[in-house]
Amino acid sequence: MAESHYTDPRLVALYDALNPFSADTRFYLDLAARTDPTHVVDIGCGTGLLGCELARLGHRVTGVDPSPAMLDVARRRPGGDQVEWIEGDAAQLGAKSADLAVMTGHVAQVFLDDASFDAVLSAARAALRPGGRLAFESRNPSVSPWAAWTPELSRRVIDDPRYGAVEIWQQLIEVRQERVRFDTHYHFLRDADTVVASSELRFHTQAMLSGALTKAGFSGLEWFGDWSRSPIDHASRELIVVARRD
Structure with missing residues (x-):
C-alpha cells in the first residue's frame, strides 16, 4: 500500500x-x-x-x-x-x-x-x-540516523499558504535488522486535525x-x-x- x-x-x-x-x-x-x-x-x-x-x-x-x-x-x-x-x-x-x-x-x-x-x-x-x-x-546506518526520529528531536513547524501552520514530528516504532519503522505526525493547527503517516525504510x-x-x-x-x-x-x-x- x-x-x-x-x-x-x-x-x-x-x-x-x-x-x-x-x-x-x-x-x-x-x-x-x-x-x-x-x-x-x-x-x-x-x-x-x-x-x-x-x-x-x-x-x-x-x-x-x-x-x-x-x-x-x-x-x-x-x-x-x-x-x-x-x-x-x-x-x-x-x-x-x-x-x-x-x-x-x-x-x-x-x-x-x-x-x-x-x-x-x-x-x-x-x-x-x-x-x-x-x-x-x-x-548511512553506521550513524543510526533513526535515533533522532523522536518527537523531542524532530519536532518543527512549517507555514503553508493553503493549510496554515503545521506541526510535524516523527516517532520511531521499531528497528529490526536493517529495517526501520516510524510514524510521521502532521498536526494542522488551524483545523486541529492530525494525520499520521507510517513508513518503513531499509x-x-x-x-x-x-x-x-x-x-x-x-x-x-x-x-x-x-x-x-x-x-x-x-x-x-x-x-x-x-x-x-x-
Whole structure:
C-alpha cells in the first residue's frame, strides 16, 4: 500500500516545503552537467523539483513515479511540460538509452527486500546506454540516523499558504535488522486535525549496496559521504554512489 505521504493531498502539498532545493539537488544537477547533451531518467521523481530544473537547463528528462498525486504537482510545476512523465515503477521505463539515471530523496531505501531492490537496479540498467551512469544515495546506518526520529528531536513547524501552520514530528516504532519503522505526525493547527503517516525504510550498508550494484551489472563505483563529495568515513551521514553501466 502506498504511503500517505504520497497519496494524501494535504501531505503531497507539503512535500516541497519539507524537501526544498538543497545541496543534494545541486549535486545531481552538477552530475548531469558533466555530460552534454544529457538524457536523464529520474526514478521516483516525486513532485518533479529536480526533473523540471534539469529540463530548464536543457537536458532531456524522463520522470517516473507510482504516485498520481505527486505527478500532478510535477506536471503543474514551471517546466513540467518539457518533461516526459510516466506513472508507474521503474520497469515502465523500458529501454531509454539514457546517459544518467538518478534516484534522489533516499528512494533507494523504500525497497525493503533484495528482490525489489534488484528489480529497480535492473530497470535502471535497462534504461541506460552502455557507459551510462546511475547515481543515488542512502542514509548511512553506521550513524543510526533513526535515533533522532523522536518527537523531542524532530519536532518543527512549517507555514503553508493553503493549510496554515503545521506541526510535524516523527516517532520511531521499531528497528529490526536493517529495517526501520516510524510514524510521521502532521498536526494542522488551524483545523486541529492530525494525520499520521507510517513508513518503513531499509538501511543498506556500503557493502550491501556495492554487492547489489555489481550483481546488477554496474562497475566503476564512486563513493561520497556528503554532498560536497567528501570520502565516506565513520561519521558520514550519507552513502552516495555513482556507478557505470557495463
